[in-house]
Amino acid sequence: MTRQRHTSIVLAGGLFALVLLGAGCSTLRHSAVNQMGDALAEGGTAFASDDDPELVRTAAPFSLKLIESLLAENPRHRGLRLAAASGFAQYAFAFIETDAEEKQATDVDAALALRQRARRMYLRARDHALAGLAVDHPDFAAHLRTDPAAAVAQLGREDVPLAYWAAVSWAGAIAVLKTDPELIADLPLVDALATRALALDEAWNAGAIHGFFIRYELVRPGGSVKAARAHFERARELSDGHQAAPYVALAESVAVVEQNRAEFEALLHSALVLNADADPDCRLANLIMQQRARRLLAHADDYVAP
Numbered sequence: 001m002t003r004q005r006h007t008s009i010v011l012a013g014g015l016f017a018l019v020l021l022g023a024g025c026s027t028l029r030h031s032a033v034n035q036m037g038d039a040l041a042e043g044g045t046a047f048a049s050d051d052d053p054e055l056v057r058t059a060a061p062f063s064l065k066l067i068e069s070l071l072a073e074n075p076r077h078r079g080l081r082l083a084a085a086s087g088f089a090q091y092a093f094a095f096i097e098t099d100a101e102e103k104q105a106t107d108v109d110a111a112l113a114l115r116q117r118a119r120r121m122y123l124r125a126r127d128h129a130l131a132g133l134a135v136d137h138p139d140f141a142a143h144l145r146t147d148p149a150a151a152v153a154q155l156g157r158e159d160v161p162l163a164y165w166a167a168v169s170w171a172g173a174i175a176v177l178k179t180d181p182e183l184i185a186d187l188p189l190v191d192a193l194a195t196r197a198l199a200l201d202e203a204w205n206a207g208a209i210h211g212f213f214i215r216y217e218l219v220r221p222g223g224s225v226k227a228a229r230a231h232f233e234r235a236r237e238l239s240d241g242h243q244a245a246p247y248v249a250l251a252e253s254v255a256v257v258e259q260n261r262a263e264f265e266a267l268l269h270s271a272l273v274l275n276a277d278a279d280p281d282c283r284l285a286n287l288i289m290q291q292r293a294r295r296l297l298a299h300a301d302d303y304v305a306p
Contacts, residue, residue, distance in 0.1 A: 047059075047060070047063075047284060048281050048283070048284050048285065049281060049284065050284045051277075051283055051284070051287065053288050053291065057091075060095075063087065064091065067083050067084045067087065068084060071084065071128075075131065078132045078135050078136075078162070081129065081131050081135070082128075082132055082162055082165065084128040085125045085129035085162065085165040085166065085169060086161075086165050087125075088121050088122070088124045088128065088169070089125035089126075089168055089169040089172060091121060092121035092122050092125065092169075092176075093118075093172060094288045096121060097115065097176055098295075099114050100114035100115045100118060101295075102295070115176050116177065118172070118176045119172075119177055122172040122173035122176065123169070123173050125165060125169035125172075126165075126173065128165075129162045129163075129165040129166035129169060130144075132162040133159060133162045133163065136159070137155070137159075144189055144192070145189065148189055148191075148192035152193060155196055155200065156200070157200050157201050159200075160197045160200050160201045160209075161204070161205075163194075163196060163200075164194070164197045164204070164205075164209055164212070166193050167190050167197065168212055170189065170193070171194075171216060174187065174190070187220070188221075190216075191220055191221070194212060198210070198213065202234070202238075203238050206239040206240075206242075206282070207234060207235040207237070207238025207239050208235075210234045210246075211243070211245050211246050211249060213227070213231040214232050214235065214246060214250055214253060214254075215228070215249050215252065215253045218253050218254070218257060225254050225258065228254050229250070229254060232246050232250045239279075239282075240279075242274065242275075242278050242279040242286075243274075243282055243285070244272075244274050244276075244285075244286045244289035244290055245271075245286075245289050247268065247293070248271050248289050248292055248293050250267050251263070251268050251271075252303075255267060255304065256304060259305055264296075264304045268293040268296055268297050269293075269297075271290060271293040272290055272294065274286060276290065
């Protein structure tokens with residue numbers, strides 16, 4: 001941890017104490033909330049570089065509720081909206097949805113309850129992302145529903161992170177259960193957000209948007225396996241081959257659809273041989289995806305024919 005990072009965390013803790021005690025002056029209180037919000041919004045790498053997924057799993061709920069408590073004081077803080085959107089979406093996928101998958105074979109009711117909880121978390125993430133976009137684009141969510149093309153056309157490159165997490169979390173809410181017709185009907189809105197984000201900055205976050213499209217191409221109107229493979233190659237290039245997620249995504253989507261057992265296993269093994277420490281900013285994500293790869297290999301017969 002650098003001295004600058006350490007200082008920001010200590011400062012954030014002191015400001016939180018000030019907020020809890022009550023400053024007695026609304027201007028000072030608002031300033032304290034903003035300063036702590038900035039520190040939290042910029043401190044994502046503390047979790048991203050961690051090497052202990054279980055530690056992060058335990059710590060994340062407190063961090064997320066802290067972010068929401070600050071948003072209650074300042075709902076127009078875009079950085080906090082982004083932190084909440086990405087945090088809730090990743091928590092839903094990495095921990096809640098994963099727990100549901102593990103429960104599915106032994107306790108269907110428990111798995112369903114977990115999937116319902118994951119969907120609530122995804123929708124919470126989506127709403128934070130849309131609220132963040134509305135800070136600079138008033139009534140964005142309403143505009144998106146009435147005219148998706150016009151709504152996303154007003155977004156700029158600075159909006160890509162929020163647009164990405166809005167699309168990813170919305171898609172996650174649809175995919176985790178696939179039982180809500182009204183939610184499924186929102187797929188064109190997901191498409192509009194994701195497509196615009198890709199057009200604005202395809203290289204954002206080491207190709208994360210291309211990584212999303214690997215799976216998404218198989219459910220979007222007009223999507224194809226060929227397009228999914230192209231997104232995989234581009235995601236791999238933009239991440240310099242340091243991320244496990246594209247390999248796992250292609251295995252779970254294209255290899256399963258094509259029932260290609262050899263490719264399924266080869267992709268997952270490619271994810272597992274990656275050095276999670278090669279890119280510290282991706283360490284946690286790589287460890288979580290490698291855990292997923294091991295679980296998929298252990299249950300390969302459930303996904304692809306022997």
